[in-house]
Amino acid sequence: MRLKNIYKGFVGTLLVMLTPTLMLTSCSDEPDSQYFYTFTGEMMSDWLKSSERPQYSEFAEIVERAGLMDLLSTYGHYTCFAPSNEAVDKFLKGRGLSSVSQLSDADCDTIARTHLVSYMYTTYDMIGHKLPTVNMLNRYLATEPGFDNDSNAVIFLEKQAHIYFDLKDDSVENGIVQPIDMVIEKSNSYITDLMRENPKISTFYNALKATGVINDVMLVEDENYNPKDHEPYYMTSGDAESDKRRYDAPDTKKYGYTFFIEPDELLESKYGIKKGDLRALYDLACEIYDQVYPQDVNAPGHSFENLTDSVNPLHRFVQYHILNMIAAGADDLTPQEIPNKPPFDGAIGIDETLVNPCDWHYTLLPHTMIKVDKVTVSKYLGGCKKGQRYINRRYDAKYNFIGQRIEPNDDEYDHDGINGHYFYVDDIVAFTKNVQDIIHNVRIRMDFNTVFPEFITNGLRILGDPFQQRSTEDKYGRNWYFPDGYLDGVTSTNCKLTWRRPISWADIYMWDEFNLTGNYDITFRLPPVPFDGEWQVRLGYTQQNSRGVAQIYIDNIPQGIPLDMTIKLDDDYYIGEDFIDNIDDYDNMAPEEKAEYYKSLKNLGVYPHPRSLFCDNGGQGSKAYNITYNIGIRRIISQSYLDSTKDHYMRIRVASDGKQGNNNEFALDFLELVPKSVYGADGEGEMEDDL
Numbered sequence: 001m002r003l004k005n006i007y008k009g010f011v012g013t014l015l016v017m018l019t020p021t022l023m024l025t026s027c028s029d030e031p032d033s034q035y036f037y038t039f040t041g042e043m044m045s046d047w048l049k050s051s052e053r054p055q056y057s058e059f060a061e062i063v064e065r066a067g068l069m070d071l072l073s074t075y076g077h078y079t080c081f082a083p084s085n086e087a088v089d090k091f092l093k094g095r096g097l098s099s100v101s102q103l104s105d106a107d108c109d110t111i112a113r114t115h116l117v118s119y120m121y122t123t124y125d126m127i128g129h130k131l132p133t134v135n136m137l138n139r140y141l142a143t144e145p146g147f148d149n150d151s152n153a154v155i156f157l158e159k160q161a162h163i164y165f166d167l168k169d170d171s172v173e174n175g176i177v178q179p180i181d182m183v184i185e186k187s188n189s190y191i192t193d194l195m196r197e198n199p200k201i202s203t204f205y206n207a208l209k210a211t212g213v214i215n216d217v218m219l220v221e222d223e224n225y226n227p228k229d230h231e232p233y234y235m236t237s238g239d240a241e242s243d244k245r246r247y248d249a250p251d252t253k254k255y256g257y258t259f260f261i262e263p264d265e266l267l268e269s270k271y272g273i274k275k276g277d278l279r280a281l282y283d284l285a286c287e288i289y290d291q292v293y294p295q296d297v298n299a300p301g302h303s304f305e306n307l308t309d310s311v312n313p314l315h316r317f318v319q320y321h322i323l324n325m326i327a328a329g330a331d332d333l334t335p336q337e338i339p340n341k342p343p344f345d346g347a348i349g350i351d352e353t354l355v356n357p358c359d360w361h362y363t364l365l366p367h368t369m370i371k372v373d374k375v376t377v378s379k380y381l382g383g384c385k386k387g388q389r390y391i392n393r394r395y396d397a398k399y400n401f402i403g404q405r406i407e408p409n410d411d412e413y414d415h416d417g418i419n420g421h422y423f424y425v426d427d428i429v430a431f432t433k434n435v436q437d438i439i440h441n442v443r444i445r446m447d448f449n450t451v452f453p454e455f456i457t458n459g460l461r462i463l464g465d466p467f468q469q470r471s472t473e474d475k476y477g478r479n480w481y482f483p484d485g486y487l488d489g490v491t492s493t494n495c496k497l498t499w500r501r502p503i504s505w506a507d508i509y510m511w512d513e514f515n516l517t518g519n520y521d522i523t524f525r526l527p528p529v530p531f532d533g534e535w536q537v538r539l540g541y542t543q544q545n546s547r548g549v550a551q552i553y554i555d556n557i558p559q560g561i562p563l564d565m566t567i568k569l570d571d572d573y574y575i576g577e578d579f580i581d582n583i584d585d586y587d588n589m590a591p592e593e594k595a596e597y598y599k600s601l602k603n604l605g606v607y608p609h610p611r612s613l614f615c616d617n618g619g620q621g622s623k624a625y626n627i628t629y630n631i632g633i634r635r636i637i638s639q640s641y642l643d644s645t646k647d648h649y650m651r652i653r654v655a656s657d658g659k660q661g662n663n664n665e666f667a668l669d670f671l672e673l674v675p676k677s678v679y680g681a682d683g684e685g686e687m688e689d690d691l
Contacts, residue, residue, distance in 0.1 A: 045069050048080070048082065049069075059083050066112035075174065078175035081141075082178065088100065110137065122176060133462060138459070141184065150165070157180065161180040188418050191421065194416075198413040200265070201422075203262075203273065203275055207318050220254065225486070232246050233248075235498060256326030257326065258421055259423065260321050281317070282304050285313035291432070292436055320429065323370065324364060333372040334372055335374075335447070358373040360527065366528075368528060370391055375390060384405075394439040399439075403439070404425040405426040407424040407425060440530035444527065445670060447510045448514045448669065454488065460499070491522070495522045496517045500512060507629050509613060513667055516668065519654050523651040529642045535676070536674040538673075539552070539669075545661065548564075550652050553651035554638045574601075574606055583628050607634040639679075
């Protein structure tokens with residue numbers, strides 16, 4: 001495989017070359033029939049070139065030179081953020097230019113594609129921290145509400161431009177035009193180049209270079225991957241043949257990184273580490289990592305003279321600050337949210353009054369993860385403000401570890417590069433002994449969209465609108481399938497691995513789901529455990545009559561009898577008529593009754609779905625809690641000793657008779673890795689919490 005490293009000097013030219021393969025499906029050569037129009041009205045190209053709007057002629061010239069005007073004159077559902085001539089002139093002046101003619105064709109291509117999105121968005125749709133989908137350069141545009149000089153409520157883009165209040169949401173035949181007051185600029189630099197240019201983080205950047213970790217964060221994209229090599233795949237959902245859905249191969253195969261960085265000022269004020277003092281930072285790293293890796297204290301690579309060695313404390317310190325995926329904004333680090341949709345506001349399908357929505361992400365330090373919480377539970381705020389996001393936080397009835405707050409980006413320096421993003425934090429981020437033994441000594445629950453880091457990096461976790469269940473318009477969410485070799489750590493034969501977009505009435509975690517079909521035999525790497533010991537591995541899924549049977553292995557050792565996904569919790573095979581199928585009956589149970597109930601389930605190797613998960617009750621606009629659904633199951637796959645220094649794998653092999661149900665369909669909703677300290681609670685009146 002050849003991997004493309006795009007360097008600053010010629011990134012614009014390469015982007016022009018790459019663009020045809022990066023375009024979203026709606027810009028392909030064979031558009032869906034829904035995008036064809038009878039040309040009775042004004043097209044986006046007409047809007048830009050109209051003599052009635054001479055104030056946009058310079059942007060029209062940029063679009064023309066980029067070769068995109070013909071595209072905007074035919075089919076599609078586009079949003080165009082159109083800067084005025086005044087905005088373009090200001091941009092040109094900042095570059096020492098006086099006219100559009102002095103821009104290169106590559107510049108025009110980059111500018112035009114930055115301002116064009118292949119879906120229609122009104123200002124009403126811009127309610128999150130970024131547009132739900134990428135622009136034509138495959139970059140997210142940050143959005144936030146604010147006020148213009150006349151106190152009108154407007155939307156700002158990238159903290160640079162705002163949409164004119166009196167000109168917003170101008171509809172044309174093939175999209176929406178949003179006139180803006182500045183040219184939007186997205187950096188085409190490597191994320192490490194942007195970090196180098198920020199003097200506030202020079203100590204961390206120098207450590208990144210000195211340890212050699214900078215060489216591990218230079219990937220951008222796999223140039224051998226082409227989505228046009230993979231035809232759309234069509235699959236029915238459940239038993240309904242009429243409910244056939246399209247699944248696309250991802251548009252890109254990008255790589256990227258997310259950094260959490262302590263500013264120099266923080267290092268000096270809290271730890272006495274002066275700007276650029278790598279020896280002092282190394283000494284701090286030794287204090288932290290000598291406790292976690294005592295076997296390496298006397299290794300040659302441990303010394304300050306060997307900072308590039310894999311066992312060096314500063315090397316490990318830097319690695320743990322970096323995720324192997326791109327979070328374009330802090331909201332990408334925790335479960336997606338549904339804003340302004342009572343009673344479903346907040347993290348998708350998660351009761352924020354019961355649990356803090358959290359995600360787990362892999363770091364570059366081998367066999368470690370970072371836990372990111374959005375603080376929501378009033379009972380355990382611990383002085384934190386609701387809605388803030390923290391790294392490695394555990395604040396509950398037993399412990400009060402606050403963790404590190406993820407700070408907002410400043411306006412002075414660009415934090416968003418072509419292959420990554422960086423955040424400031426308010427304290428040292430490290431895999432400390434407390435993190436290993438206490439903070440991560442919890443039930444680790446991961447939706448499969450975070451088990452595979454490529455998912456977020458390539459913008460595949462598109463929420464769209466989960467309440468538009470029957471819509472086939474891409475704006476409301478797309479379904480994906482993954483060609484062989486796309487996901488790292490995954491090998492398979494005769495398998496279609498698909499992901500179905502979030503649907504509000506789906507009684508599954510985050511309302512989305514991965515599925516296997518075919519005569520599959522698939523193996524994937526499990527998330528790492530923080531310490532050696534006995535762990536349960538659980539698979540969360542929903543029962544369906546259309547599903548099949550599979551044998552599951554951990555590290556190639558078969559785990560019990562095959563798992564049959566057609567069996568419900570209230571079938572005699574499991575708990576039968578004793579299953580509690582009413583939320584009021586469940587909540588009114590005494591603690592001792594709940595403990596006995598869970599003990600009987602655990603003895604059968606299953607649990608119901610967590611108490612904190614809910615869905616839209618049959619699409620009726622009210623919450624229904626999954627814990628009382630007889631089809632919501634957490635199956636204990638294994639209970640065994642896991643070595644925290646090694647990779648572990650789950651293998652799933654079809655065991656259905658023929659093409660059972662929907663072509664042997666097997667669901668992968670979420671994983672749980674549970675230490676014995678959690679699942680071992682079985683004394684009188686005790687139980688693992690049901691959240």
